Amino acid sequence: MSDAMMLNLLLFLPLGAAALLAFVRSNPNTVRITTTVAMGVQFVLAVLLYLNFDGAVPGLQAATSVPWIAEWGVSYAIGLDGVNILLVLLTAFLGPLVILGAWTAIEKDVPLFHVNVLLLQFAMMGAFLAQDLFLFYVFWEAMLIPMFLIIGIWGGARRSYATVKFVLYTAFGSILMLAAVIYLVWSLQQMGGVASFAFADLMQARLPLNVQITLLAAFALSFAIKVPMVPLHTWLPDAHVEAPTPGSVILAGVLLKMGTYGFMKLGFPLFPDATRVFTPVLMTLSVVSIVYGACLALVQQDIKKIIAYSSISHLGYVMLGLLSLDLAGIQGAVVQMVSHGLVAAGLFLLVGMVYERGHTRELSAYGGLARQMPVYGVFFIVFTLASVGLPTTSGFTGEFLVLLGAFTAAWPQHLDGNNLPLILSVTAVTGVVLGALYMLRFALTFVFGPEKAPHGPLSDLTLREKTVLGILTVSVFALGLFPDSALRKTELAAKTYQQLVSTSRLPSDAR
């Protein structure tokens, strides 16, 4: 089977499984097993594609492109490149683990739930793989609907509020992006004469600065809401807290990367000149996200909220790395995306496992879990340290490279002699300290301290839970100890990104 065929199969497998589950009535365990198998096969395909992926070859690999709405220049175009290869692997990797890890978390309407998870997987994969702006937008928006249902049906007490807030926030960003998408393609058509939504064609765009600024503002709003960047983050804690465990894991593990991926794949490379204008603002917001997210995590009493706010902080590093335009920083951002996906998924699974046993998310209700659940305690500490960024874990590789990049960044020229870059970099470093502070405070009362549990002692992890967390732990260390393989696959893409964003693309007569 050729790589392109494999990639198509990988994309459509969850859709097929969802259709199967929607029309064939079966009992909950059959549904769960079917979903796991479908996701498992998808992961195997992703691994094969990852191994076949040659990091030294520029451009798309395993690509398919067929006209879809020919009249508008819309095509069904998917493919792998250095930007999305790791995220595709991450998405496919987390898929089966989510189902396995939260096997018993969902008891109500099991088939509908798994249909939604599979559809969400399909949409997320599609958004990462799409190489056509129309297709990307379709997948980008299509993610909303299954997530809306997952939070709204299986969520906590305030699920209705949380899910509507989630959809309205993200949809508002997208609607302005839609206007920008139409405008972008239309203005290119005016200049070049050919209507095309293909990324490759759009990257040739030469637009005046004011147009670039307007369009990037629209794209950035949509992406920044998804990341989320302070001050557009307020939907995230609500969505995370109310979502059921698998929902939180997917949200933190994959969905949040959509925003940073959007910036890296589309936002910045499409509008390089506007990016330079926005850099100081976005940089500042990234650092504010790092510090503010960490500070908020420090004072939370809800165990899910701590991790939700830590996500805001960790994704701030990704944005910082992308904006630094330094090769190390960009590579760090990519690693940090994957690392956060693994670590946050692990932490949300861990929190979900305790919630299933204790039925409360109050931090003060728990204590000394290490003695009640020794194995759980070990896993919890491992993921806490990975989140803090201890060397040998994936968190370290990502954060270290990003901070390295931030200090040696090629700053826009109008910031020369300005103290802002240095202040921002130093402040970002304090985020690491704050990160250690809130995670260790969390671990200290939660895992150590006097023994406390809401309804008597909690039982330790089952074999299923141990397996899932074990696999995640191995992956966290693998990425921390041997990031080379991943970095080799993405290095060229990072260089391409760096070059695209640093080269001005104003119309030739305006320069």
Place this chain on the structure above:
Amino acid sequence: MPGNEALRAMLPEHLLLGGLIVLIIVSMLRGARPLALPIALGSVAASAGAAFWLAASGLSAEPFVGHFVVTPTLLLVKGALLALALPVLLMSRSDFSREGLGDTEFPTLVVASLYGLSLLPSAASALVLFLGLEMMSIPVYALIVLAFKRPQSAESALKYLVLSGAASAMLLMGISLVYGATGSMALTAYADAMAQSDLLARTGVVLVLLALFLKAAVVPFHAWAPDTYEGASVPVTAYMATLSKAAVLVIAVRLFDGVNVAGPMVQLLAVLPLISIVWGNIAAIRQTNLRRMIAYSSIAHAGYLFYAFLGNSEGRLEAVTFYIVVYSAANLLAFALLPEHVDDEVRDRMETLDGLFHRDPMAASLIAVAMLSLAGLPPFPGFTAKFLIFKSVIAAGYSTYAVLGLVGSFLGLFFYLRVIQRMFMQPSSATNASTASPFAARAAGVLCLAATAVLMIAPGWLLDRL
């Protein structure tokens, strides 16, 4: 031979007329009354099929010179509109069998109305246009009263009659003024009239446009729609919300064919629809009554549709037709699967949808698809349709209106999602002991779903032909 050509070019109309005559005879024979619906379905299907067949055979003709034209595109529009009437007829079955009245009246009146509707895409003169519009509207007054057991139905019918009459009067006045200014009844006269600075001609055009706004329920001429929709029975509301709205838009496309909407006309054709979008979507949020909600949603959709008229006319027919088909299929899908209830009043309450997924997963899922398509969320075809409209608005150079319209459409998301929330996330309430919708209504739903699916996966199939 001219007679032969007229026979062939008007085959869809003739089939409807034949069906109508048979229906009138059947309604007089007591024993044959149950045959009325199959006969109506058969004649409408045959008529739609004939229109598609003629379109595929590439027929271009003008059987009545200056009054009636057929081209493959216009035939396709006609066929699509007639095909959309099939689900309306199918879903009517259970509604009227209970009432004791309507099992022949409904199909007969719908076919009569469709005859007028089918003239509209082909109209080449203001005369035929007016004739078609009236022939389409008059049976609808009677259709509303069919739900006579509800006290509001007489009120609704009267409101619709009076306002529709006012619209017709305005239309006639406008037509006469344009005739006075240009000396021509042909639709091309409108392009001329719009190019003139003559006050008479301009007044005529504005009157015609306002009449269309009234018929399509564009703010501030919208107030009749919620009341009328609420008073009518479900299939009649479905008919009004989809086909009669579509008819008005087809008229508008025919009238403005070849007209570049720019200058002062933009004020009318952008501002009022924009207000419609915003107000329709905001007002729909507060509704507790399904048909009123759909009415406000249709007011918003009328706004999107009139947005397509900005700029030059290239691609306008394509955008409007595609939107109408997608919008109607979604609306009819939702109407067809609404849970049944012995009391029409209760059926209309939003609470009947509470927990529908647990009672009837298929109906809930399909209504959800309909709502998402109406909300314009990808991957549903409602998105493609909206994309097409806003693409043409931006291409016409009105980016600000496009952005404002899109933000307005965002407001609509809220109440469409609320319907889904009710169906999937609320427990069933005790009052809604509704029964599952019957087989015919489900068949109607499946028809609409098939159309929606085709337009979702391969929108180019329809777009290429328009």
